[in-house]
Amino acid sequence: MKPVRRQKIQTITMVLTLQHHQHFPGIPSASGLAFYNGHYYIVGDDATKLFILNADLTLNNRLPVPGAESNGEQPRIPKKIKKDWESLSIIKAANKTALMALGSGSLAPHRNAALLYFPDTGAMEIKDLTAFYETLKLEADLNIEAATELGEALLLGNRGHLGKPENLLILSAVQEIWKPVSGTHICHLHLPEEPGFSGISGLAWHPEKDWLFFTTSKEETTNVYDDGKISDSRMGIIKNATAAVKQSTVRPDEWFKLEEVHPVFNSQKIESICVRELADTMEIMLVADNDDGGSHIFRLAAG
Template sequence: MRLTHHQHFPGIPSASGLAYHDGHYYVVGDDATKLFILNADLTPAEQIPLPNADQKQTRIPKPVKNDWESLSTIVINNQTALLALGSGSLSPHRNAALLYFPGTGHIEIKDLSNFYKQIGDNIELNIEAATEIGEHLLIGNRGHLGRPENLLVRCEKQDIWNSPVKTHTTQLILPKEPAFSGISGLAWHPEKDWLYFTTSTEETASTYDDGKIGESRIGIIKNATNALQQPTVSPDEWFLLEKIHPVFKGQKIESICLRELNDGLEITLVADNDDGGSHLFRLAAE
C-alpha cells in the first residue's frame, strides 16, 4: 500500500463513518449535526442536516449524541441508501439507524432498540463498523481493554430495524501485538470477496470513555464470505499504517471505504482525533 494524498477538514467534526457512492464521499460524525458530502476530488459538495439535531450546534453533547460510528451503502426496496448505525453503547440515545437516500434526498431515523436487545444479550454493544456484503449486512462490534473481543455480526438482511433478524457472529482474532486493537471500520470488495477492515488502539476499559490514541492498522480477510461462516477468523494480511507513512503516527482511524479506479483499487480512510476536525487519507492498494 502507498499513501497518495491526505487532507485535513476542520469543518467536519468527529468523523467516524465513511462511504463512497456514485462519485461522492459521505462522512458522518459520531456527534455531528450534519451528514457531509464531498466530491470525488474531496471538495465540499453538500451538508445534510440530521433529523432531531439542533442545527445551531456543530457537535451534540456526549451524553445525548446518537454516536453514529459507521456508514455503509445498502439497498432497500431497490434503492441505494446510506446507512449509519448508532453504537448501542448507551441506551436509548445510541439505539438508532440513520438512512439517507441520495436519489431522493429523503432522510430518516429508525429505532434499533429491538435489534440491539436481540444481539446485546450476548455481547457488550459498541458497534463501530458496518458494510454491505452481498445481500447481507456485516457489523463490527469493538472490544476494549476490559473486554478485549472484536466481533463480526453478519445479518441475513439489511433492514435490521425490522426484527427479528437472523445473525451469525464470528470473533475476529488479531495478532497479539499490540496487546489489544479494536475494530473501527469495514469495507467489502465484491469482485475479490476480500474484507478490508481498520483497527486502532485506545487506552480505555469501557465502551463509553475515550482514551489515549495509539496505533492504527488495516487488515484483509480473503475469501470473506466463507471465512465469516466460521466461529473465528484472522486477517490474511495486516498492515501497521505508520510503517506505510509517518503521517499516520498518532492518527485514530475510524472508517474505511473502497473505490475502483482505472489503475487499481483506492482505499480511503478517515481519522478523528477528538480535536474537532477530521482527516482523510487516500492509499493505492498495490
C-alpha cells in the same frame, strides 16, 4: 477474561502507498465513510450534518441530520445525548439505495438508531434499532463501530476494549435491521499478536474480489463509553470473506501497521474505510477522528 492469543502474519502481498492526506477542521468527528455515484459521504459520531464531498475532496454539500435541530448552531451534539453514528454503509431499503449510519448501541436509548439517507431522492430518516440491539446485547458488550454490506447481508463490527478485549463480526442475513431479524451469526476476529489491544473501527467489502477490508485502532479505555489515549491504527484484509465470516473465528490474511506505510499515521485514530477500483489501481480511503473537533482523510493506492 483472558485476551485471545493472536497469530503472526508472515507475508504481505499488497503494497500501500499514501497518495494524499488532508485535514478538515469543518467536518467534526468523522466516523463513517462511504462512496456512492461519484461522491464521498462522511458522518461524524456527534455531528449535526451529513457531509458530501466530490471525488477531489472538495465540499459538495452538508445535509442536516434529523433530530439535530435542538442543538442550535453548534456543530457537535453533546456526548450524553449523541446518536454516536460510528459507521456508514450502502444498503437496499424498500428496494432503494440508501446510505445507512448506525448508532453504536453503547448507550440506550440515544444510540439505538439507524440514519438512512436516500441519495437519489434526498430523503433522510431515522429508524429505531432497540429490538435488534437488545438481542445483540445478550451476546456482546455492545459497541457497533463498523458496518458494511456483504451481498444482500449486513456485517457489523463490534469493538472490544481493555476490559473485554475481543472484536466480533456480526452477520445479519437482512440489511433492514429495524425490521424483525430471524437470526445472526457471530464470528470472533483474532488479530496478530502485538502489545496493547486494537479495536475494530471500520469495515469495507470488495464484492469482485470478495475481500473484507477492516481497520482497527488502539485506545486506552476499559469500557464502551469513555474515551482514552490514542496510539496507532492498523488495516487488515480477510480474503474469501463471504465464507470466512460464517465461521466461528477468522484471522486476517494481510495486516498493515499504518505508521510503517507513512509516518503521518502515527497516533491517528482511523475510524472508517472505503475501497473502490480505479482504472489502474485500487483506492483505499481512510478517515480519522482524533477527538480534536476536526477530521483527517487519507487516500492510499494499493498494488
